[in-house]
Amino acid sequence: MLRPGDPAEVAEAVAFARAHPGLPLGVRSGGHGISGRSTNDGGLVIDLSRLNAMRVLDEHRRLVRIEAGARWKDVAAFLAPHGWALSSGDYGGVGVGGLATAGGVGWLVREHGLTIDHVRAVELVLADGSIVRADATEHPELFWAVRGAGANVGIVTAFEFEVDEVGDVGFAQLAFDASDTAGFLQAWGDWVVDAPRDLTSFLILGGSRPGEPPVAQVMAVIDSDDPETVLARLQPLAEAAPLVAQDVRLMSYRAVMANSDDATHAGDGEPTSRSGLIGRITPEFARDAVRFLESGATYFFQLRAIGGAVHDVRADATAFAHRDAEFSVVAFGASRLRTSARWDELIAPHTDGAYLSFDTEQGPAQLAAAFPTATLERLRALKAEVDPGNLFRDNANIAPA
Ligand SMILES: Cc1cc2nc3c(=O)[nH]c(=O)nc-3n(C[C@H](O)[C@H](O)[C@H](O)COP(=O)(O)OP(=O)(O)OC[C@H]3O[C@@H](n4cnc5c(N)ncnc54)[C@H](O)[C@@H]3O)c2cc1C
Structure with a gap:
């Protein structure tokens, strides 16, 4: 378990991981990953929880710099005195690093979009140990990839977000x-x-x-x-x-997000979780959702709105490309075989796309669901450039082209 305190130490940790290519490598910010990939047995974990500073960069532009190891309840508490908020997720204990590199479907998503839509720049450590800043003009391809497939291209140490004015x-x-x-x-x-x-x-x-x-x-x-x-x-x-x-x-939004304790999370994940994106809820989907529930295959079946402002962003603007979804559907189950069998039979036929953060299955089928072909090819090409040895592989892994 390596706990770097600054980007240079993250780069040292990455060098250590490169020197031990046979070991599993987990990258952990808040430890809340549902897939459980931020922890492992007998391998390395680079834990960013010490990198949790937050500061205002530009009051007028509502631009803030948040390090990856902060948690969303702390971000909400930090922004509240300014009358600001950043749509993140529904749970305050989730880490900034895992969520803001994947999407971020939160309480203000229809009004303010995904969390990644507020990222204006990232600081990250690449597989070769270089420390770079990526934004719309500097390393734009990395900046595109980090917003939806960040876990595959590097370790983000800090984000610059443009946040919103939000009152009670x-x-x-x-x-x-x-x-x-x-x-x-x-x-x-x-x-x-x-x-x-x-x-x-x-x-x-x-x-x-x-x-x-x-x-x-x-x-x-x-x-x-x-x-x-x-x-x-x-x-x-x-x-x-x-x-x-x-x-x-x-x-206050801060109070809405103050729903977790301060316990650290070891990133064990859920026993099994399946997820998908759908459009409007059709009678056929509703019928099959009831059959799925009645099958006993899930102990937690959740739908989340994901429309509104998410639709305003072009599909090729970020690596999160399924911009026309209206809802995310998630089912947690105790039995991987049973939940997946019923999901594949009853729910999957209705889905168009997936949000990988909610899935414990992370194979080729999930990658194809999460990233349209053109997006996946673009990600593979970038991966070949920035991580040809596939160091960052213990996630929904995008193999280098
Ligand atoms: C209780 C709960 C509620 C949730 N609610 C929501 C929600 O409302 N909306 C939503 O969108 N998601 C939600 N999620 C999913 C959550 O966004 C993802 O699981 C996210 O990855 C967790 O981030 P973390 O930093 O806590 O996770 P970690 O377990 O630390 O990391 C998860 C994965 O993210 C990658 N990663 C972590 N840090 C970095 C980094 N700094 N740079 C690059 N890659 C990194 C790694 O691949 C790692 O395996 C929820 C999860 C849980 C358990």
């Missing part, structure tokens, strides 16, 4: 009687897609207490500090099914 937001946690699960799923999907961009919502389905109807848990952030606006956004959904519990409050 409406945070809703609602539970619905989902006896008509398919009907509710479609109603929720239509509500999200048709809502103004200030609304982002996530939905968890499955599980019920014995003798009670299934419950759908809806979480939503509405970027408004006006109670009437918050209620108006929620009202159409409140009419879709009986509400069994509700908690709606105005709070």
Whole structure:
């Protein structure tokens, strides 16, 4: 376990890894990777948790520099006094490095896009130990790749983000009687897609207490500090099914993200997780999602809005290319074989694209789902240039061309 304290020490750690090519190599920022690749057994881990500084670079441009080992709850707390926020994920304990090199589907995604859409520059250590800065003009190809496939091209030590002005937001946690699960799923999907961009919502389905109807848990952030606006956004959904519990409050984005403790995470990942991206929720998808839930193949089935501002960015502007998705679908399971078999049969036929951060399967099929052919070829060509020996391989590995 190597814990570098600055980019030069990261470069030394990378040199040590190069000298031991047979050893697994994990790169860890927050240790929350779902695939569990940031840890390993008997190999090396380069742990960036000491690199966690944050500072404002330009107050006027809302430009901040955040090191990779910081966690998103600390970022939210750092930005809050300025009246700023950066859409990241839903969980404060996740690390900056893993999420901001992959995508970043968070509470403000429909309004402000993915986390990678706010990256203006990165500082990274390449496989040969060189320390570079990449932005739109300096190493532009690296800058493109880092925003969606960063784990394959280097170790990012710091990001420059342009953040947004965000005041108090409406945070809703609602539970619905989902006896008509398919009907509710479609109603929720239509509500999200048709809502103004200030609304982002996530939905968890499955599980019920014995003798009670299934419950759908809806979480939503509405970027408004006006109670009437918050209620108006929620009202159409409140009419879709009986509400069994509700908690709606105005709070800071910082408070929304203060949902994790300070425990360190060893990056063990989930037993098994499958993921995909879909467009609008069709009756066929809703039907098959119910069959999937009823099969018992998942203990956690979640949909997340991923539309709105994500669609504004051109598909070839970043390595995250599936810009037309409306929802991310994720299923955690206890049995890899059973969950994958049911997923492949019932959910995969509806998906178009994948977000690798939510998948424990990281083989060629997942790569092909996550990156369209042209994107993958471009990434392979870059990989051949910056990491021909495939040092950074313990992730969804893009082999050099
Ligand atoms: C509870 C939970 C909630 C989550 N919620 C969301 C969410 O709301 N939205 C979302 O988009 N994702 C979410 N995720 C997924 C999360 O974004 C990814 O798992 C991410 O990789 C975690 O980042 P980390 O730094 O904590 O992970 P780590 O385990 O430290 O790293 C994961 C992988 O990222 C790569 N990596 C890490 N640091 C660097 C670096 N500095 N440079 C280059 N590559 C690096 C490595 O390949 C590593 O294996 C969630 C995960 C969990 C466990």
